Amino acid sequence: MAVETMTLFTSPASPPRRLRSATSEAPEIKVVLTTSALLFVAIFLLLPLAAVFVEAFRGGIAAYLSAITEPDALTAIRLTLAVAAIAVSFNLVFGVAAAWAIAKFEFKGKSLLTTLIDLPFSVSPVISGLVYVLLFGAQGYLGPWLGERGVQIVFAIPGIVLATIFVTFPFVARELIPLMQEQGTAEEEAALSLGANGWQTFVFVTLPNIKWALLYGVLLCNARAMGEFGAVAVISGKIRGVTNTMPLQVEILYNEYALSAAFAVASLLALLALVTLAIKTLLEWRFADGIAVGRSH
Amino acid sequence: MDIRIENLSKQFGRYPAVENVSLHIRSGELVALLGPSGSGKTTLLRLIAGLEQPTGGRILFGDEDASRKSVQERNVGFVFQHYALFKHMSVGDNIGFGLRVRPRAQRPRRAEIRARAAELLDLVQLPGYGDRFPAQLSGGQRQRVALARALAIEPRVLLLDEPFGALDAKVRKDLRRWLRELHDKTGHTTVFVTHDQEEAIELADRVVVLNKGVIEQVGTPDEIYDAPASPFVHGFIGEASSLPVTLSNREVWLEDRWTGLRCNETGEALLFFRPNAVDVVEECSGCIAGVVVGSRRVADRKRVEIEIGKGRHRIEIDLPADRSAAERQRIAFRPTNWHIYPSAGSRVAPARALVDA
Numbered sequence: 011m012a013v014e015t016m017t018l019f020t021s022p023a024s025p026p027r028r029l030r031s032a033t034s035e036a037p038e039i040k041v042v043l044t045t046s047a048l049l050f051v052a053i054f055l056l057l058p059l060a061a062v063f064v065e066a067f068r069g070g071i072a073a074y075l076s077a078i079t080e081p082d083a084l085t086a087i088r089l090t091l092a093v094a095a096i097a098v099s100f101n102l103v104f105g106v107a108a109a110w111a112i113a114k115f116e117f118k119g120k121s122l123l124t125t126l127i128d129l130p131f132s133v134s135p136v137i138s139g140l141v142y143v144l145l146f147g148a149q150g151y152l153g154p155w156l157g158e159r160g161v162q163i164v165f166a167i168p169g170i171v172l173a174t175i176f177v178t179f180p181f182v183a184r185e186l187i188p189l190m191q192e193q194g195t196a197e198e199e200a201a202l203s204l205g206a207n208g209w210q211t212f213v214f215v216t217l218p219n220i221k222w223a224l225l226y227g228v229l230l231c232n233a234r235a236m237g238e239f240g241a242v243a244v245i246s247g248k249i250r251g252v253t254n255t256m257p258l259q260v261e262i263l264y265n266e267y268a269l270s271a272a273f274a275v276a277s278l279l280a281l282l283a284l285v286t287l288a289i290k291t292l293l294e295w296r297f298a299d300g301i302a303v304g305r306s307h
Numbered sequence: 308m309d310i311r312i313e314n315l316s317k318q319f320g321r322y323p324a325v326e327n328v329s330l331h332i333r334s335g336e337l338v339a340l341l342g343p344s345g346s347g348k349t350t351l352l353r354l355i356a357g358l359e360q361p362t363g364g365r366i367l368f369g370d371e372d373a374s375r376k377s378v379q380e381r382n383v384g385f386v387f388q389h390y391a392l393f394k395h396m397s398v399g400d401n402i403g404f405g406l407r408v409r410p411r412a413q414r415p416r417r418a419e420i421r422a423r424a425a426e427l428l429d430l431v432q433l434p435g436y437g438d439r440f441p442a443q444l445s446g447g448q449r450q451r452v453a454l455a456r457a458l459a460i461e462p463r464v465l466l467l468d469e470p471f472g473a474l475d476a477k478v479r480k481d482l483r484r485w486l487r488e489l490h491d492k493t494g495h496t497t498v499f500v501t502h503d504q505e506e507a508i509e510l511a512d513r514v515v516v517l518n519k520g521v522i523e524q525v526g527t528p529d530e531i532y533d534a535p536a537s538p539f540v541h542g543f544i545g546e547a548s549s550l551p552v553t554l555s556n557r558e559v560w561l562e563d564r565w566t567g568l569r570c571n572e573t574g575e576a577l578l579f580f581r582p583n584a585v586d587v588v589e590e591c592s593g594c595i596a597g598v599v600v601g602s603r604r605v606a607d608r609k610r611v612e613i614e615i616g617k618g619r620h621r622i623e624i625d626l627p628a629d630r631s632a633a634e635r636q637r638i639a640f641r642p643t644n645w646h647i648y649p650s651a652g653s654r655v656a657p658a659r660a661l662v663d664a
Contacts, residue, residue: 196391199358202378203385204405204460214408218395 062280065273077274082251086259086275089167093242093255094235097174101231105182106224110216112183113190114198124187130179138176139244142169165247170255173241178231185227186220193219222297226290233286237279308368308463308496309334310355315364317350324350326520327364332498337490339507340500342517343543348500349388349468351517355498356466357381368463384457384495386467390449392441398452399424399437405460427455430489447478454486458493467499471506483510504544508532516540534659538648541579548622550595550615551650552578559647562616567593567641576655580642582610583625587640596639597622602632613638 030036035043067074077083111117112124130138146163147153156163163169197219201211217224239257246253248262256279263272310332317325325347332338340348353359355366357378365374373381393401400407402424406415415423421437428434431451441449450470457465470486471479487510490497501507507514508528516523516531516539524536535541538549553560554576559568566578588594597615604610608625611632615622624640626632649655 196387196389197393199378200385200387200391200393200456201404201408203356203358203383204408204456205379205382206404206408207379210408214404215393218393 062277066277069270074274077271085251086254086256090256096171097235098232101182108183109186127180127183135240139173139241142245169245173245174235177238177241178235181231182227185223189223229290311367318362335494337497337512339511339514341507346517347520348517352500356383356385382463384462384465386453386457388469390453398439402456402459431455446474465495465497546582550578565593566595572655574655575650577648577650580645582623584644585624585640585642594639594641599632599636
């Protein structure tokens, strides 16, 4: 009987049905899903990106180089990098401080602070630019007072920095808060009970635990800071060679039909974004464990 | 280090976690803080460590007032419930951490710190584990590393929060015995928190039973087990059955029957006894009797649930495993070791008897 049963099951006439794991799909569905995703990425992401570089080099390498070494373009590049550097370092400090406060302490207004940190995400960047014009402009609340003392914020670099800080405010904090909440305070308490002071606890215990999330937040913050258009467009006044950042420079050149110059600067901006992305991917790949401990995007 | 806790209170918002607690922990003692969850035992431990600040009262380490001192200044070794090892540091670096963060003038040289870490790893029976990372260790090993880390700073007192809470039963037993040996060897004043009465009784020199932020009883394991000071302690330490009784004429009465027990008090009271401290008797003039409503096997005994009297009070007693106890069967018994506590509203003084009168 047993032998019969066995031959029945192994008989070539009735091959056992291949069973899929519960979360898997039929091959046809897999192919359709994968193809459509790839196609979508190609059309909406890769094609435009490639177009930027193709257009940039349409006039040849020499034209490309002259377009990006033109004085106004160089000023824009320098300004963009400087603004990003200032905004990122400010938001790095703020982000860690805010995340620390929210994750490790109980205080009144905590949920309000958490909501406010997200505000820049929900407000249109144009509005954030306008707010600063309203505050610091010639007709604004603080503008005249500051103007008398020779401090120029609107249509100058401080305004651009302020607007960029506002827009990139949430990135570092948002990256850190869930991680720090999850980690709790036990390790910090252990360090304190072993005699470490607050600074030692932060440097030796807290920082190593959040470093990957922190770096990740900084990269995202940096990418956004360099690419910010709306808020900066309103507050900078778009003064050529003075307050034009790279995104603004691209727009101006484009409006003047200097297409290949516009694409040249745009390609540089895209390149910066790609480098950021590459660093992020590299970090994720190299330190997968450290990031996985926290949370990965 | 002698520790004196004087009228210590801690409130979280409006919720009193520890209320007016006074306690004297003698130098070199191994003391258990025992209580159910929410009894304030962990809060009390954290107050001693300085991880929480009291809202009232003070703590003395020897003759000095520690309650004004920060956790760093108190020099206590604290072992956390989930170990709180530094994940990104090797075991050796974890143990050496407390020495590495000392001010430059008191900081040992790097080689000394390493030697000290190796020495402590020997002490906790993990020699050669210095280069591993916490993630590579089992729960019991992590616990021992956490202990070594706390011992590295030569603490004046060792505080352990549910030290074996997260371990499985076998490892728990081994570690318990090992911790007792370690304590006897190093002689640290040690306070540990547990909700496991068996653990407290087996391990501690003295047990502090806490309930709702208040100390119910402090005593040796024998005192706590044999002479519980309150119904709570009686019920929390070991098994307990209780019956409402009336005391009159130097006799203990259950409804209209004499239980066979004698007591000098008068009034309404609660009779407590342990299921294993009873003598089963044949029908008698002075005994407690009822009908069996259920039974189950507990270790090498049979635990029988009995319904007693018109009040249908249910209590449990232990019988030899081979003794029959069919449902509705009538069983009579007399407690051999019992306690009388005042029932709510009565003024009967607590009384006890080891042998029935």
